[in-house]
Amino acid sequence: MPDQPADVPPADEHRPPADAVKVVVWDLDGTTWDDVAVELPDGARPEPRPDVLAAARTLAAHGVVSSVASRTDPAVAALLTDPPTPALAALADLVVAPRLGWQDKSVMLAAIADELGVAVGSLLLVDDSGFERAEVAARLPAAGTTTRAALLADLAAPHPTVLPARTSTESADRTRRYQAEARRREAAASYADRDAFLAACDLRLTVRPATPADRDRVVELVARAHRLASTRVELDPASYDAWLAAGDRRVVVAGLVDRFGDHGTIGVALLAEGDGATTVEGLAVSCRVAGRGVPGAFVTTLRHHVTGGALALPIRVTSANVELRMLVRSLGGTLEVLGPDEVVGRFAPGPPPPPPDWLHVDDRLAPQETP
Amino acid sequence: MTDTDTRTVVLDLLATASGVSAADLAALPDATPLFGPPVGLGSRTGAQLLDRILATTGVDVAGEDLALESLTSLGALVGFVADRR
Numbered sequence: 001m002p003d004q005p006a007d008v009p010p011a012d013e014h015r016p017p018a019d020a021v022k023v024v025v026w027d028l029d030g031t032t033w034d035d036v037a038v039e040l041p042d043g044a045r046p047e048p049r050p051d052v053l054a055a056a057r058t059l060a061a062h063g064v065v066s067s068v069a070s071r072t073d074p075a076v077a078a079l080l081t082d083p084p085t086p087a088l089a090a091l092a093d094l095v096v097a098p099r100l101g102w103q104d105k106s107v108m109l110a111a112i113a114d115e116l117g118v119a120v121g122s123l124l125l126v127d128d129s130g131f132e133r134a135e136v137a138a139r140l141p142a143a144g145t146t147t148r149a150a151l152l153a154d155l156a157a158p159h160p161t162v163l164p165a166r167t168s169t170e171s172a173d174r175t176r177r178y179q180a181e182a183r184r185r186e187a188a189a190s191y192a193d194r195d196a197f198l199a200a201c202d203l204r205l206t207v208r209p210a211t212p213a214d215r216d217r218v219v220e221l222v223a224r225a226h227r228l229a230s231t232r233v234e235l236d237p238a239s240y241d242a243w244l245a246a247g248d249r250r251v252v253v254a255g256l257v258d259r260f261g262d263h264g265t266i267g268v269a270l271l272a273e274g275d276g277a278t279t280v281e282g283l284a285v286s287c288r289v290a291g292r293g294v295p296g297a298f299v300t301t302l303r304h305h306v307t308g309g310a311l312a313l314p315i316r317v318t319s320a321n322v323e324l325r326m327l328v329r330s331l332g333g334t335l336e337v338l339g340p341d342e343v344v345g346r347f348a349p350g351p352p353p354p355p356p357d358w359l360h361v362d363d364r365l366a367p368q369e370t371p
Numbered sequence: 372m373t374d375t376d377t378r379t380v381v382l383d384l385l386a387t388a389s390g391v392s393a394a395d396l397a398a399l400p401d402a403t404p405l406f407g408p409p410v411g412l413g414s415r416t417g418a419q420l421l422d423r424i425l426a427t428t429g430v431d432v433a434g435e436d437l438a439l440e441s442l443t444s445l446g447a448l449v450g451f452v453a454d455r456r
Contacts, residue, residue, distance in 0.1 A: 227418075291415040322421060322433040326442070327414035330406040335438040343437050 014137055015124070016144040021162050022122035022224070024059055024151070025109060026052065028070035028100075031128045031148050032091070037076045045084055048091045052148065055155055056094040062163045063171025063220075065178055067116075068098035069108040069125065071132070076100050096178040105132045106139035113143075116178060117287040119226065119320070124162065126151050166223075166236070168216035170264045180261040181288060187260075198292055198358040201258040205294055205355075207301040208364035210251035210268070215240055218251060218268045225284035226320040228295050228327065230313060233270060233282035243281075248273035252365065254298045256289055263289060267298045278306045280313040283324070290323065293356040296331055300352040305365050308349030317341045377453040380427060385448075388412065388420035401446025410445070417442065430455045 029036045033046040040046065056066040070076065077100045083089040097115045099108035105125065113120045124144040125136050133145040146154075154160045164171075184201070191197035210218060219235045235243070243249065254267035266289045270282035280302070285295045303309040313333075315324060318341070328335055328345035331353060335343045355361050379393075386393040389410050396410070405412045412420065421433045430452045432441055441451035 228414075291413070293413075295414060317437055323414050323418040325433070325437070325439055326417035326421075329439050329442050330412065330414050330417065332406075337437045 014133075014141075014145050015161065016121060019164050019223075020122055021064055021124045021144065021164075022118050023065050023067050023096075023112065023116060023124070024056070024162070025067045025069045025112060025123055025125045026056070026095075027105075027125070027127035027129065027132065028068060028076070029072060031126060032068070037079065038073045045079070045088065047085070048087050049148075051152055053087070053090055053094070055152055056091070058155055059162070060094055060175045061172050062167050063174045064163065065096050065116075065175045066094050067112050068095050068100065069105050069112065069127075070098075070100045071102060071105065072100055074101045094175060096175060096182065104135055104139065106136050106143075109136060109140055109143050117227075117290070124151075164220075166216065166219060168220045170217050171220065173264060177261070177263060177288065180263075184258075184260050195358065198356070201260070201292075201358070202360075203256065203258045203292060203294070203358055204360045204362060205297055205301075206255045206257075206362040206364060207252060207267075207298060208255075210253045214251070214253050214265065214268075217265045218253065221265065221268050221286065222270075222282055222284045225286060226318070227287045227323045228283075228285035228290065229321055230280065230283045230324060231316045231318055231321060232314055235282075243270065249281075252302060254285075254294075254301075256294060266294065269298070269302055271302070276307075278311055280311060283313060293359050295327055296353075297355040297359050297361050299327065299331060299347075300355060301361055301363050301365070303347055303352040304363065309347060309352055310349045311347040313345035313347075314338075315343050315345060317343055374449075374453045377428070377456055378449045381424065381449050381452055384420060384423045384427060385410070385412075385445075387423065388416045396445070399445055401444060401449070403445045405442050405445060405448065412442075424452060428452055428456055 026032045032052050033048050035046045037046045059066060077098065079088050080092040080095060080098055083092045097112045099111055109123050109125060110120060113123055120140055121142040124146060125133065126146055126148055127133050128147050136143055136145050151162065154162050188197045215237055219237055219240055222233060222235050250271045252269045252271060253265050256263040256266045266286040268284050269280050272279050272281050285298060303311050313328060325335055325343065333345050333347045335345055337343050382393050382396045386396055389412055391410055403410060425431050432451060436451060441447050
């Protein structure tokens with residue numbers, strides 16, 4: 001264990017704001033299980049605490065995934081990759097992007113955030129070591145820290161702050177989707193050429209009008225997406241209904257499937273008609289599908305259903321959504337600056353570019369349902 | 372640092388982001404667009420490039436150029452960074 005830094009703050013827990021936690025990162029020794037794995041006698045296995053497994057299941061059911069950061073012998077990872085007991089198998093089934101080694105916890109948490117494509121501020125470390133919580137608080141202050149007892153107490157409360165206020169039917173599948181993403185990365189590593197890998201993935205994008213059954217997922221996606229989000233609209237189920245009823249408006253959603261599994265609904269566009277033009281009042285695409293041409297194909301499909309292909313996309317600029325501005329430029333659009341944090345992406349009339357060769361687009365926007 | 376040094380730095384960072392070698396990038400004319408062939412920058416790799424330019428040179432292209440006009444061509448990006456170093 002390294003020397004304690006001189007500027008370590010008190011080891012109080014630091015809980016992120018409500019609705020901010022996307023990933024709970026569990027310490028193992030002394031937190032997830034009571035033993036120290038490397039000190040057990042030959043043949044003995046640590047036993048995950050039933051209350052921790054139950055907590056991880058509750059979190060997963062609400063779309064908050066669990067990860068692991070443990071300062072231990074990296075060989076202990078075999079307990080998760082090839083679990084020798086049913087309890088360890090249950091734990092492995094709930095975990096994504098685990099980190100086991102001798103690095104500082106702050107380094108591990110940063111790596112987990114990077115692998116999952118989420119902000120560090122959406123991580124909550126659960127660790128019964130005050131030193132480890134303090135190390136993370138000092139070196140990765142955006143991340144939250146807490147103890148096992150505090151987290152379990154929160155989950156037992158009538159309104160747990162660690163759980164999102166609203167979830168969709170797709171939330172419970174989030175752990176599976178991250179695990180499928182890990183299999184994709186593993187498969188991609190065997191291809192020297194990324195385009196060849198993408199061609200082998202059998203990527204199928206479906207673009208269709210939203211139905212009332214999509215409402216919760218639309219609201220959730222608008223709230224959760226940051227990198228590929230126009231961030232001008234805040235929605236809850238009531239305001240979503242009010243927005244739809246306020247004029248000539250449509251909601252379009254996109255779903256993605258590949259040979260590794262179903263990504264679910266990964267994109268939403270809130271479209272408004274006015275003065276003979278179509279405006280995308282809200283656009284949000286899951287960061288899980290970035291880097292494979294999907295966001296561009298989604299926008300391009302929308303343009304196919306707009307007279308002349310002209311489309312306006314107002315964007316509230318944040319430090320997180322430069323990728324969306326970049327998307328507009330990469331699709332041949334321009335960005336008009338309206339203020340210090342307001343731009344409008346504009347696509348001039350004309351034929352949109354075709355989707356990449358590796359992506360099949362199933363366009364289900366029938367003429368009577370188009371913007 | 373000279374404009375030539377800035378060009379070398381930007382091309383190295385662009386090579387990392389795009390997968391095109393720095394030598395091949397150096398042979399391209401300034402008017403070469405960054406999106407589409409032969410550079411083939413995309414939305415994700417473009418954002419990564421601006422992150423790396425900020426970390427390496429201190430120039431915040433995304434923050435100072437909201438319209439991302441500096442991404443229209445190789446020469447425009449090099450010029451934007453050189454003007455602010």
